[in-house]
Amino acid sequence: MSDDNTGPILVPILGDQLTRNLASIRGRTKDDTVILMMEVWDEATYVKHHKQKIALIFSAMRHFAAELEDAGWQVDYVKLTDEDNAGSFTGEVARAVERHDPRAIHVVEAGEWRVQQAIEEWPDKFDCEVEILPDDRYMCSLADFNEWAEDRKTLRMETFYREMRKRTGILMTGKDGEKPVGGEWNYDEQNRASPKDEMDPPQRPLFEPDDITQECIDLVEDKFGDHFGSLENFGWPVTRDEAEKAADAFFAERIEKFGKYQDAMVHGEDDMFHSMLSTSINLGLLDPRELCERAQKSYEDDKAPINSVEGFIRQILGWREYIRGFYWRFMPDLESNNALNAQRGLPDFYWTGDTDMRCIADSIRSTRENAHAHHIQRLMVLGNFCLLAGINPREVQDWYLVVYADAYQWVELPNVAAMILYADGGKLASKPYSASGNYINKMSNYCGDCKYSVSKKVEEDACPFNSLYWYFMDRHRDRFESNGRIGRVYSTWDRMDKDKRQAYLDRAESFLDTLEPAKKGYARAE
Numbered sequence: 001m002s003d004d005n006t007g008p009i010l011v012p013i014l015g016d017q018l019t020r021n022l023a024s025i026r027g028r029t030k031d032d033t034v035i036l037m038m039e040v041w042d043e044a045t046y047v048k049h050h051k052q053k054i055a056l057i058f059s060a061m062r063h064f065a066a067e068l069e070d071a072g073w074q075v076d077y078v079k080l081t082d083e084d085n086a087g088s089f090t091g092e093v094a095r096a097v098e099r100h101d102p103r104a105i106h107v108v109e110a111g112e113w114r115v116q117q118a119i120e121e122w123p124d125k126f127d128c129e130v131e132i133l134p135d136d137r138y139m140c141s142l143a144d145f146n147e148w149a150e151d152r153k154t155l156r157m158e159t160f161y162r163e164m165r166k167r168t169g170i171l172m173t174g175k176d177g178e179k180p181v182g183g184e185w186n187y188d189e190q191n192r193a194s195p196k197d198e199m200d201p202p203q204r205p206l207f208e209p210d211d212i213t214q215e216c217i218d219l220v221e222d223k224f225g226d227h228f229g230s231l232e233n234f235g236w237p238v239t240r241d242e243a244e245k246a247a248d249a250f251f252a253e254r255i256e257k258f259g260k261y262q263d264a265m266v267h268g269e270d271d272m273f274h275s276m277l278s279t280s281i282n283l284g285l286l287d288p289r290e291l292c293e294r295a296q297k298s299y300e301d302d303k304a305p306i307n308s309v310e311g312f313i314r315q316i317l318g319w320r321e322y323i324r325g326f327y328w329r330f331m332p333d334l335e336s337n338n339a340l341n342a343q344r345g346l347p348d349f350y351w352t353g354d355t356d357m358r359c360i361a362d363s364i365r366s367t368r369e370n371a372h373a374h375h376i377q378r379l380m381v382l383g384n385f386c387l388l389a390g391i392n393p394r395e396v397q398d399w400y401l402v403v404y405a406d407a408y409q410w411v412e413l414p415n416v417a418a419m420i421l422y423a424d425g426g427k428l429a430s431k432p433y434s435a436s437g438n439y440i441n442k443m444s445n446y447c448g449d450c451k452y453s454v455s456k457k458v459e460e461d462a463c464p465f466n467s468l469y470w471y472f473m474d475r476h477r478d479r480f481e482s483n484g485r486i487g488r489v490y491s492t493w494d495r496m497d498k499d500k501r502q503a504y505l506d507r508a509e510s511f512l513d514t515l516e517p518a519k520k521g522y523a524r525a526e
């Protein structure tokens with residue numbers, strides 16, 4: 001590059017950076033900028049994403065490119081089927097450098113480690129200045145997270161969350177904004193109502209595919225026909241306008257009961273009172289801070305109780321921000337952590353849904369049909385099973401990354417490796433989220449019509465969670481016995497007579513022996 005290069009600034013925008021005031025375009029002049037957007041094979045196939053996820057991302061990218069062009073930006077958009085598609089972000093940026101001879105590349109850091117590693121090689125690869133900008137769409141910068149985390153023995157979300165409340169002033173009151181609104185920091189205890197027949201959650205808005213989305217759906221059927229999942233129910237918001245409508249519907253119709261039924265599960269009710277906004281937030285179509293402010297306003301306007309509003313804000317200002325900081329702090333090791341030495345293969349029914357365990361079958365049905373399952377299904381049904389059965393973290397990680405339309409590794413991996421599998425050895429959670437069938441029975445209507453009996457413990461038709469729970473606790477006694485939050489269960493275990501304990505262990509083992517491992521090729525190409 002010569003010093004007198006008067007070429008434009010090249011701004012690559014990745015598929016989950018679909019935000020109009022992204023740091024790389026904020027304040028830039030339009031006639032001096034070329035925005036590059038790239039559909040690339042590497043991203044579409046590094047795992048075999050759910051078909052809806054690929055269609056969603058391509059459609060949202062194409063709509064965003066059109067929106068930018070309408071606003072006067074020059075957008076260089078590379079389609080997956082373009083003849084010379086280089087297949088990777090780096091390959092496409094190299095081709096764009098040839099086309100535009102830019103004087104510099106400005107890119108916002110990637111959400112995922114894998115992609116960030118590639119971007120960090122660009123300064124050596126390209127003969128122009130490369131500026132990598134922090135992603136300031138989060139409310140906590142990585143530097144601030146690391147400062148908070150430094151020198152702490154434990155990194156608990158609750159401590160981080162309170163800090164974020166104070167720092168942002170969200171849901172804070174008092175003369176100096178030092179007190180939590182409502183008097184408590186956390187209303188989790190009011191967020192555990194069992195499901196009731198009369199609760200009747202309203203249907204979330206589904207957005208009819210327009211021509212652009214339909215083209216993406218057809219493309220996905222054509223090129224990724226062997227990937228998991230169905231495209232039939234595709235109704236995700238693909239533009240900022242649609243995402244705003246989805247948010248409007250949540251704040252008008254569902255936030256009121258969001259808190260109360262946050263942990264409840266009902267057979268066939270896929271959305272419950274959840275916001276269903278994660279795909280839009282993660283793509284960049286919705287701003288997390290604005291959502292927190294809207295939730296706060298619902299409380300101020302008396303439209304939603306404090307347990308709903310605080311619960312929702314905790315998920316976004318607390319969990320989402322914490323999970324992102326945690327990911328970057330512990331990558332790349334987090335990917336290979338396996339503190340509990342779990343080695344069993346993922347059962348085939350995670351892909352087929354073919355199991356008599358009604359809670360799992362329904363959660364997998366929703367996953368296949370909607371590329372979505374709600375939090376408590378991901379955590380306490382599907383995740384709990386993988387934890388108790390000792391499924392290998394790598395296989396579980398791949399599964400969660402493939403099957404959910406909102407899955408990007410920065411958010412999927414900490415939730416899977418650290419939250420559900422305890423593979424990080426307890427950096428994130430103070431105890432494993434292990435539970436027997438009792439918990440699922442209390443929080444759902446699954447058990448009544450299940451082939452297994454939740455009240456039975458060791459018989460052939462006993463709920464498998466019951467014996468797997470003790471099998472897990474017994475297997476990891478050395479690690480958990482001294483844990484103040486869970487260690488007490490060993491006195492219950494010790495009070496059982498020896499034969500009963502052995503019957504639990506035998507039943508768990510005979511159940512595990514029936515599991516058929518997943519065939520190769522579902523998650524990654526062979």
Ligand code: FAD
Nearest residue numbers: 274275276277278315320374375378379406407411412415
């Ligand atoms: P709501 O219940 O309405 O919650 C509101 C928002 O809070 C969500 O949209 C999301 O942005 C945020 N949120 C809630 N919980 C979490 C959390 N634990 N971590 C980060 N953000 C959170 N979320 C993803 O966005 N992508 C994933 O790949 C993902 N994988 C998960 C894997 C496991 C094993 C578990 C237990 C959770 C995972 N989550 C993931 C978190 C959560 O389940 C989803 O964000 C939520 O189900 C999305 O539905 P919703 O928008 O209706 O959420």
Ligand code: DLZ
Nearest residue numbers: 014015016039040043044110111112115
């Ligand atoms: C998930 C995904 C897929 C399937 N395809 C693309 C793509 O073709 N182009 C793109 O820019 N982004 C895609 N994404 C999202 C990226 O994986 C995501 O933006 C980065 O991995 C975040 O680091």
Ligand code: SF4
Nearest residue numbers: 357359446447450463
């Ligand atoms: Fe799930 Fe057990 Fe209840 Fe069946 S009985 S739905 S397997 S918790």
